Amino acid sequence: xxxxxxxxxxxxxxxxxxxxxxxxxxxxxxxxxxxxxxxxxxxxxxxxxxxxxxxxxxxxxxxxxxxxxxxxxxxxxxxx
Amino acid sequence: xxxxxxxxxxxxxxxxxxxxxxxxxxxxxxxxxxxxxxxxxxxxxxxxxxxxxxxxxxxxxxxxxxxxxxxxxxxxxxxx
DNA sequence: TACACTATGTATAACCT
DNA sequence: TAGGTTATACATAGTGT
Numbered sequence: 338x339x340x341x342x343x344x345x346x347x348x349x350x351x352x353x354x355x356x357x358x359x360x361x362x363x364x365x366x367x368x369x370x371x372x373x374x375x376x377x378x379x380x381x382x383x384x385x386x387x388x389x390x391x392x393x394x395x396x397x398x399x400x401x402x403x404x405x406x407x408x409x410x411x412x413x414x415x416x417x
Numbered sequence: 418x419x420x421x422x423x424x425x426x427x428x429x430x431x432x433x434x435x436x437x438x439x440x441x442x443x444x445x446x447x448x449x450x451x452x453x454x455x456x457x458x459x460x461x462x463x464x465x466x467x468x469x470x471x472x473x474x475x476x477x478x479x480x481x482x483x484x485x486x487x488x489x490x491x492x493x494x495x496x497x
Numbered sequence: 498t499a500c501a502c503t504a505t506g507t508a509t510a511a512c513c514t
Numbered sequence: 515t516a517g518g519t520t521a522t523a524c525a526t527a528g529t530g531t
Contacts, residue, residue: 338506339527345450347457356499357527358456364525365448368508369462370425372445376438377427378466380445383487384452385459391487391494400495404484407463407471414471415480418523419510432515437510439516444508448525 358386366394379403438466446474459483 348354362384373380373396381403382394393400407415428434442464453460453476461483462474473480487495 338508338525340503340505340529341527342506343455343527345454348455352498353527354456358452358458359499360526361448361452361456365445365452365460367525368441368445368448372438372441372464374425375423375428376434376441376467378438378464380465381461381463382449383459383461383483385483385486387456387458391490393495400487403463403465404488406465407480408484410471415473418508418525420512420520420522421510422523423510433510436516440509447508 354387362386362392366392369394370396373397379406381407434467442466442472446472449474450476453477459486461487 348357365384366382369380369382372378378396379398380394380396381400382392383400384392386392395403428437445464446462449460449462452458458476459478460474460476461480462472463480464472466472475483
């Protein structure tokens, strides 16, 4: 999406990488929000930037509730 | 995105909701993957469908590692 | 350094099979 | 019901300020 087709590999230029991170993180959170509302599902999204800053999204329920729901699954139902 | 502008609210028709869920879940996971690679960041994504089925994504690290990183944050750094 | 713009690539709603 | 197609809306890479 954008002026040019982008290869999916690490962006080496630090400034470009940070700008892309900021834009795409916002886009990802928006998409997660839309999925949770449109389809009425629980979504939890955790992002750590390379500087260690945390970004979170969760739908109606809190992050903690959704993580607990995951953690409490029997191990054989956690695989992807 | 699509033939018509979509309101962001729960899709009432069950079939449509499931179709949209399947398509958008795939799109969301793809975007999460791209963010993790392009920007070299940790992303964890947990989705429970309305029937309780689990979808997961995480980048290089395992979901468990990323969740642990979140859970181990001091409480005052967990806010969104 | 951070926003705003816009040309272009991408995701997807409705349709089709 | 699931998978493929396509017209259209949306996200965003590069750019400008």
